[in-house]
Amino acid sequence: MIEQRRVAVWRDGAAVPVPADQPVVTAFDLGLARGDGVFESVAVLGRRTPHLDAHLARLVRSADLLGLADPGATAWRALVATALAGWPTDVEGVCRLVLTRGLGEGTPPTALALLAPVPAETVRQRTEGIAVVTLGLGVPADFRAGAPWLLGGAKTLSYAVNMAAQRHAHALGADDVVLTSLEGRVLEGPTSTVVWAAAGTLHTPPVETGILAGTTQARLFAAARAAGWPTASTPGTVEDLHAADAVWLVSGVRGAVAVHTLDGVRRGDAGLSPRVGELLAG
């Protein structure tokens, strides 16, 4: 699969293609040694990135929360275009944008675009749905809003806990995770936004909890409202998810995947998943 991977690096004001198996980051880069940077994962369809703007906007917000210099939209577009050059139009891809603090204050940031095919497991989850377990983050839902050093709302490279939570789920026989606050309120997935349908409305947790603002969730909600399906930012509990008509984990590359099992309890989607899929494809 490595030959299907692409990398583009920002060097001296230009996007430079680099073989994927060639090292591009130095050992002292703070993105490596400290996870001190931000990223975005952008869906690639037909060699295009239809939702790049929303990801670039969030990348700027994440960088701002970390006090990181951002190379700007022109640089990112050049990196994406370089990574995508010659990419087969029939291979769905995920383009990851990575921005690090470089070697530290007074040095240029490191900016990369990575491109790879969408994993087979992601494709499987779209059609089959997923089993999810809830895992506590241990933080009250209102804590991060007043604690900017916790970097709530920033999509940082420091995803070790996100990855550990998913490994923990796998060890329990589940596919993914819904993280919860100390009070048991629904927060987010390690790499996704939680959306549920209840009482004729689409719900997602408030961003004031410190979760990431979902680009795909925002697009879904805009399309839903345009189609007459009300949406709401709702503080929900795990019980609310159990009682909901449908629950999805939503992200840019995977789309909206239906949760068919929550903490070991089978659940349905009230036939709503096709409608959600159409709104996202819209």
Add this chain to the structure above:
Amino acid sequence: MIEQRRVAVWRDGAAVPVPADQPVVTAFDLGLARGDGVFESVAVLGRRTPHLDAHLARLVRSADLLGLADPGATAWRALVATALAGWPTDVEGVCRLVLTRGLGEGTPPTALALLAPVPAETVRQRTEGIAVVTLGLGVPADFRAGAPWLLGGAKTLSYAVNMAAQRHAHALGADDVVLTSLEGRVLEGPTSTVVWAAAGTLHTPPVETGILAGTTQARLFAAARAAGWPTASTPGTVEDLHAADAVWLVSGVRGAVAVHTLDGVRRGDAGLSPRVGELLAG
């Protein structure tokens, strides 16, 4: 300063020296994209690493908590020796060991040793002491013991929050941070262990809170006990720190630095810092 930096990489079963400005990590390495890895910072004195064993032991524990393959002590010693070759004996250094998940399951981990001089700011803090602010982590002190997915006790590459907490302290005019639990219990510094002297005893918070087990704090406590100074693992509050005879942030490279200001309140060290310094030098 870059010419004084050294890097050694583990390749095909051997430690290979690499120029510090030469890229060594590929874009898809999970250490970069996900902060999915662990590290140690080891003091270098007279071209030697007298406390390497304790750091290697902790690296193994961290790797185990992340389910990471560890290349083993022989590999790490070879990496350290390669990085140290020809290093001037009169330049105090910090040798960082970095281990990542590589390209993911079924691929070899990435293992590096990085060597650089101790920063001038670190040297200044040893003699002048530091101003510290307390910042909340938002998690109850007993939560992480029952939540292994939060990776309590593991020294991961996902240090974005640790770095953000220190930047927040700098913005407040302070040098460093003591992180606190939701209840206001003392946890640890972003890159150090908290130690305080009170009632004739040296105290440090219990590792059951999910903090990192301090290698230097452990060495200090062993030396203190041998010298007849009692030590204790004590759940302490910020008020306990204010009331203490002395407070230090302790780490391998910086040593024990005295806290001269806590949350804006000046404080002394009861003349105990020289004794602590001697025990660590012992």
